[in-house]
Amino acid sequence: MARYETAPTRTNLLRLKADLAFANEGYELLEQKREILVMELKRFTARAVDAQRRADEELAKAYAALREAQIATGVGGVGGAAPAVNIRHGLTLSERRVMGVSLPAVHLDLEERAPHYGPTGTSVWTDEAVMRFKGAVQALAALAEARIAVVRLAREIRKTIRRVNALERVFIPDYTESVKYVEDALEESEREEFATLKAIKARLESARGGG
């Protein structure tokens, strides 16, 4: 497509060759980027699937325990216990970048201290619910890290593939075709020039010989 817009001159040939080289280089780099991202994605996939399943299970148990606790003590009873539960969240976050994608690392140390609520007003069900929700939080920390990594890597891979495809299917063939067109056209005009020069030379010589 681009070749129809290109005048066959030496300057344009040099420019087109530079563009083609640049497109080829970009293609190589994007391919490498895609490979690295896919490798990272594969590293996280199994973990994310597993963490999702575990988090769903732990949460289902936690909600069930919460309902039992509410039946046993009333919403007020469970709500009353909540502020007294003493858990320090050793939640540590960091992030690293892979090919421009920010991947979080989530680390959770659940360090528990004795709860402040007394035996009155709470139930064994409340204890159970507390325990279940803590378990769920642990699973959710693992899920946050793995699922977010998967989602971000997957999106960057799709973007990279679109760019690789555009270079491979549109830009590189276009530039290649344009370079060939300009080269052919230049060669053709060189041949014509040569033929013209030869004709002129022959005419000059015959004119000199005749005179």
Place this chain on the structure above:
Amino acid sequence: MQFYVIGDRETVLGFRLAGIDGAVATDRESASSALRDAASKAGVGVVLITEKTAAEIRDEVDARLYGEGFPLVLEIPDGSGPAADRTRIEDIVRKAIGVEL
């Protein structure tokens, strides 16, 4: 750093048992302002938001999901279980690399 939870009353109550603060969100406006509040709170590292509440403010949740920095946002099931229209991890991966896992 801390967790923070946004969702229905039951979910917020449950996570309070695990020592996690939160805000009850019942509609789009309250969800949106709860998320903005959570993000501006010092020390909030991960915001847990129920899938139903996240669906109300999809764009805001996605902006944080695909963005950088903290807090992270993670969608969680509420008491009624996982959302039927949740995007499965297997599907996300298959769409990206085109192979069945």
